[in-house]
Amino acid sequence: MSSATMDPAVRAPVRARGRGRIRYHRLLFHVTAVLVALLFLAPIFWVVAASFRTPAESGQPPLPPWPTQGFSIDSYLRLEKFGQSILHYSGNSLFVAVGTAALTIVVSTLAGYGFSRFRFPLKGLVFLLILATIMVPFQSILTPLFLLLAKLGLQNTLIGLVLIYTTLQLPFSVFMMRNAFDAVPREIEEAARIDGVKGVRMLVQVMGPLVLPGVVTVGLFAFLNAWNEFLAALVLLTDQSKFTLPVLMTAVRSGRFGSIDWGAVQAGVTVMMIPCLILFLILQRSYIRGLTAGAVK
């Protein structure tokens, strides 16, 4: 209380004395922050570096993690022993992740536009229905989903997985897109309407570019979640040629004939992690926006 009314002349020496201490504190802060950062990055660095070791080395403890007997991609090639090549399974994962992202974008953009710009019967109820699904963990409906997909002839298909992953993304994505459309001034639409733009053309050509940040966020979350999802893929895919990377790698990790090929595990983990890391580093802003949009509301 008293320092607020303190004479500037009296405060000056306090400042000067404090400056050295502040610099010391800054240094201490940065040293700590860097050490913590290294701790968080270490496991990722360890596995990526270790995946390039030779077969002889790959079963050894990773001390140091990088190859000491020469660089080798043998660990990646050895994944072929588990069914088909790593490219095939990466293709499965990519199909599911891109499919989920694309379908989520289309469905949630349409819905977001509808909820933002139109009035129709049962609007509130339908919106609530979609958002309420976030309260129910999908783990609790997995058993019937298994039967339902069989009924629809979609058991053991990547398409079935895409439809389920898309549904799981909808509460977040529809909410996000509705807000994105709400933020677009109505005057823009009306100006376009006078120019004769109508229907889907209005949505794609006029509104599309304006809600693009929302579209990127929604697509990014859908891609990453579908790429990384494990439990549903484990339950719903039984044919080994359909496996996504997480399911394949779990089979690799359980080993065959009692021995585990840790080099193959390192390679698989690297293949699974790298696309996520790159996407995140490129689209960091969109990602964080999605996260905080959920947190603030």
Place this chain on the structure above:
Amino acid sequence: MTNTTEIDPAATPAGKPPPRRRRRRGSGWEGLIYVLPAAALVIVFFMIPLGMTIWMSLHKWPLMGKPRWIGLDNYSRMLGDRDFWGALGFTAQYTLAATVGLLGVALILALMVERPSRGVALYRTAYFLPVVTGFASASLLWAWLSNVDSGLFSPLAQMLGLTAQPVNILATFGPAFWSVTIMVVWKMAGFYMVILMSGLQSIPTDYIEAARIDGAKAHQRFRYITLPLVRRPFALALILCVSGSMLAFDQFYIILSGGPQNRTVTAVYYIFNESFVSFRLGYGSALSVVLLAILMVLSAIQLRLLRDRRES
């Protein structure tokens, strides 16, 4: 662009602008067509399965053969199923450890990188990176690092002279449990850091500044200004963390396969075993219904607790 509304032929000539101009074309069924795909997906792949879960829980439902109505038998059987209650108990224990660890670490990280300054953006990115890697990859990575012969932890401890012999940390319950918990903290702390950070940043700097001028120490400013104001994002983080941990599966399935001695089987893992290993689909559904009810109650309690304290 702004004056186009004036020449809109649909605008009323009376001079008074209509209250909601867009209603001109937005009051029919057109909007329903736009939301139809989303609604259809949610109904087919969410509402119907949810109803089916409850329906199936009242049946003896094998994979092959005809389901048979047995009323509440699955639920009464569940009451005597000690393995299920054991799994729930273990899930609760894990949830407690993970929540305390995650929110504690996340709060420290959030306080560290809350204010923008040199280097802070890089630190944030570094702490957040494990979040985007996915539970399956993180678990596989940890399974390797925890392996006694080819991993990192045991050989490193030996090299540093902490242990004389190789220690298989996945072979006994305590070390295995803490290894998984540490993995989860490593992987998810960045996520809760961002949520808590968004709360911290929403506090007007004037408040902190005013308290500083009034002579409040750093810990006092944190206790009396920051903490009460971050209750909302903290509630969100708590609910996400508790419900996420209660649904844990990937890490225990991949790293520990439920071992040692089947002591790390979580609730979802137990349901997975009942439904998809033993193919008792009806019983698995009944357990799912109970788990769902438990989660709903937990979320409601947390919301209530945090809201009441805020209002008082």
